Amino acid sequence: MATTPTHTAEHAEGAGGEPRAGTARRGVLRDPAFLRLWTGTTASGLATWALPFVLGLAVLDRTIGAGTLGLLLAARTAGFLVAVAVGGVLADRYSRRGVVLWAGLAAAAATPLLAAGLGRSLPLALAAAAVAGAGQGACRPAFQALTAEVVDEERRQAANAAMTLSVRATTLAGPSLTALLAVVLDTWALLLGIGLLWLAAALVPGPGAGTRPGAAEPGARPSFAAEFAEGLREARRHPWFLAGLGALTTVIATGYSATGVALPLVSRDKYDTEVVLAAAMTAYTLGALGGALVVARWRPRAQGRAALAGLALYGFAPLSLVLPVHWVVVVAAYAVAGVGIELFNVPWFTATQREVAPDKLARVSSLDFMLSYGLAPAGLALIAPAIDHFGPGPVLAVCAALCFTAPAAAALVPSARSFSVPGAR
Numbered sequence: 001m002a003t004t005p006t007h008t009a010e011h012a013e014g015a016g017g018e019p020r021a022g023t024a025r026r027g028v029l030r031d032p033a034f035l036r037l038w039t040g041t042t043a044s045g046l047a048t049w050a051l052p053f054v055l056g057l058a059v060l061d062r063t064i065g066a067g068t069l070g071l072l073l074a075a076r077t078a079g080f081l082v083a084v085a086v087g088g089v090l091a092d093r094y095s096r097r098g099v100v101l102w103a104g105l106a107a108a109a110a111t112p113l114l115a116a117g118l119g120r121s122l123p124l125a126l127a128a129a130a131v132a133g134a135g136q137g138a139c140r141p142a143f144q145a146l147t148a149e150v151v152d153e154e155r156r157q158a159a160n161a162a163m164t165l166s167v168r169a170t171t172l173a174g175p176s177l178t179a180l181l182a183v184v185l186d187t188w189a190l191l192l193g194i195g196l197l198w199l200a201a202a203l204v205p206g207p208g209a210g211t212r213p214g215a216a217e218p219g220a221r222p223s224f225a226a227e228f229a230e231g232l233r234e235a236r237r238h239p240w241f242l243a244g245l246g247a248l249t250t251v252i253a254t255g256y257s258a259t260g261v262a263l264p265l266v267s268r269d270k271y272d273t274e275v276v277l278a279a280a281m282t283a284y285t286l287g288a289l290g291g292a293l294v295v296a297r298w299r300p301r302a303q304g305r306a307a308l309a310g311l312a313l314y315g316f317a318p319l320s321l322v323l324p325v326h327w328v329v330v331v332a333a334y335a336v337a338g339v340g341i342e343l344f345n346v347p348w349f350t351a352t353q354r355e356v357a358p359d360k361l362a363r364v365s366s367l368d369f370m371l372s373y374g375l376a377p378a379g380l381a382l383i384a385p386a387i388d389h390f391g392p393g394p395v396l397a398v399c400a401a402l403c404f405t406a407p408a409a410a411a412l413v414p415s416a417r418s419f420s421v422p423g424a425r
Contacts, residue, residue, distance in 0.1 A: 044201035079133030087138030088366025104202025107135025111195035141366040148353040161296035231363025243410035250406035257379030258399040287338025304419035310343025315403030351419035
């Protein structure tokens with residue numbers, strides 16, 4: 001089955017089938033279509049990150065309580081998990097640009113309703129949070145597939161690196177910017193600002209290729225469940241994808257969740273300062289920025305195994321919290337983990353866009369997000385009581401071991417060497 005999308009030819013060739021002059025040489029950041037997509041993705045990422053932060057400010061000003069905050073975040077997560085599966089099917093069935101549009105508009109409309117419900121109507125606030133999460137979830141696989149429509153294969157790794165750079169940059173600068181805005185704006189105004197970000201995410205990106213290769217006619221279209229099952233079958237055609245997704249899910253559900261719970265405790269109890277917490281998280285983000293810059297141009301021969309080795313570097317984060325080391329070592333371990341996660345993410349997204357059948361790309365991407373990000377709350381829910389029962393040391397040691405061994409096991413799959421199955425394309 002041919003998996004090189006028809007849009008590659010559309011972007012690279014002129015009407016007579018000859019390559020457009022300068023197209024292959026033009027950097028991805030000078031491509032107006034990609035810049036529009038990058039802007040929309042950045043706006044959605046900033047809106048996604050800002051919502052829990054702003055809701056936390058609502059707890060500080062006593063608009064809502066901590067219990068309400070937990071319910072709102074749970075509702076948003078539930079909306080995300082449902083919509084990421086639905087959005088994957090819809091993005092393969094219809095226009096991916098259309099899915100981004102309607103998902104972004106839904107999130108934009110839900111945000112002022114959330115503001116109206118805070119402290120006044122819990123059911124309204126919960127419903128709005130769920131819709132906002134659904135908009136986020138539906139956008140994720142659609143954006144992933146739309147990148148493959150807008151950018152030709154040769155430039156996709158650079159494009160994915162640019163995408164992740166925007167995410168890390170907003171994560172780094174976002175807290176300071178939001179804190180400054182909170183000095184002059186109340187929670188209601190900040191939530192309206194998030195709604196405007198979602199509006200930009202919906203309206204700014206341009207159209208993609210538009211048609212789905214091999215799509216069924218409306219009258220002959222299978223059911224939603226059947227189409228989702230097609231995506232599962234497509235994922236099974238790529239053993240490297242299943243192995244890599246298992247490793248990524250393990251690292252996020254154990255290492256990422258464990259350090260999220262344990263790092264504040266270790267910072268307070270072991271080093272007697274919150275500086276370690278802030279420094280480690282900043283180092284992680286800076287490391288991820290550096291990793292994205294490196295991987296934008298780095299093309300190792302065994303790219304899949306290099307990416308899995310990068311993923312395994314996350315194990316140094318929980319390991320540093322167990323060992324009796326100076327806090328500088330903890331910060332350095334988090335920087336290494338940040339580098340490693342992007343050494344994995346960018347080739348992983350690029351390989352998925354390259355190897356998966358174009359008409360099933362959004363569904364396979366939705367499976368990625370459902371498992372890797374969807375199980376993170378479960379990891380947090382299980383690891384917190386485990387730390388209370390066994391103590392942070394044993395739990396962190398087990399998590400570090402899993403972070404090292406899961407990518408190593410995935411690397412043993414033959415097709416994981418290059419994130420490609422010979423002949424499958």
